[in-house]
Amino acid sequence: MRFLSSFVAPFLLLAAGAAQAASSWGFDNAKLTVSPKKAAASTKEKVVREFSDKLPILETPVAFSSSDSLKIFLTAKEDGKGKRPHQAFLILREPTLGLEAPFPLIVKDNGMATVEIKHSDLPVQLAIAAGPLRAFLVLASFGSSEGLYKPIFDLEVKLDQAATPIVYQKPLRYGKLAEIHHIFKEGDDSPPMVISIVFMLTILGAYPGLVFAWINFGANLSHLSEAARVAGIAHITFFGSVVAMEVFFYLYYQSWNLFQVLPFIGLLGILIFLSGTNALGEVQRRRLAGER
Secondary structure, three states: OHHHHHHHHHHHHHHHHHHHHHOEEEEEEEEEEEEEOHHHOOOOOOEEEEEOOOOOOOOOOEEEOOOEEEEEEEEEEEOOEEOOOOEEEEEEEOOOOOOEEEEEOEEOOOOEEEEEEEHHHOOHHHHOOOOOEEEEEEEEOOOOOEOEEEEEEEEEEOOOOOOOOOOOOOOOOOOOOOOOOOOOOOOOOOOOHHHHHHHHHHHHHHHHHHHHHHHHOOOOHHHHHHHHHHHHHHHHHHHHHHHHHHHHHHHHHHOOOHHHHHHHHHHHHHHHHHHHHHHHHHHHHHHHOOOO
C-alpha cells in the first residue's frame, strides 16, 4: 500500500506537467474574404476562403488587386477555449528578400478576432513584389502555452492598369555625402564710382565752406607768426597728422587692408592728441590774454 501511494504521487505530477506542456494556442472558424470597393462591387464578386490550424496552407494563392479589401475572421483559442491572446498578428512576408509587414488583429475577450487590409496599407516594397506574398498567423501570450506561428495562405498582389503606378522612392538616410566645392562671387574692390564722386565732392566742398566761415566770423591770420614762434612744432605736427590720417584713409580705400592701416592710425592718433593739446593750449592762452 505504501508502495502504491509513493508511486501514484509522482505519476500524477508527471501527468499534470505533460498536460500543461501540451497546451497551446490555436484557432478555428477562420474565414478569409476579399471584396472590392463599392465602386467596383458591380463588376466583381466577393471571394471567400476557409482555413484552420489543423489544415495546411491554402493551395491556390489569393488574388488581391488595387480595389480590393482583405478581411480575416477567426476565433483564437488556448487549449481549445476561446481566449484573448497577448499577441495576435497577421504577417505578410516577401519570400525572396524576407521583408515583412505585421498587421495586428482586433481581438475580443472571447477570442473572436478580425483584421482588415487594404491595398493602400501595404508597404511599397510588398505592393510591387514580383511573386506572391506568404501570410503567417501569430498567436501567443504569457504563460506556458506554446504560441502559434503558422503559414495560412499566399497572397498574389495585382496592380490595376487604370490605377496610379506605384513607384519606390529611396528613403532619406543620413550619412557621408560627396564633397561640395563652393564658388563664391568675387567682391567689389571699390564702391560704385557715382558714390565715390558724391562723397569726394562733399568733402572737398567743406573746405571752401570752412574758409568762408573763417572770413565771415573774423578769423585773425595776423597771429600766424606768433603761433608759429611759440608752438610752431605743435601746430605743424597737428595739421600734418590730420592730413596724414586722410592719406591713410585713401590708401585703405585703394588697396590696403585693415591690418595695414590700423598701426599707422594708432600712431597718428597719439601724435594728434599730444600735438593738439599743445597747439590748442597756445590758442587758449592768446584768447585769455585778449589778443583776439
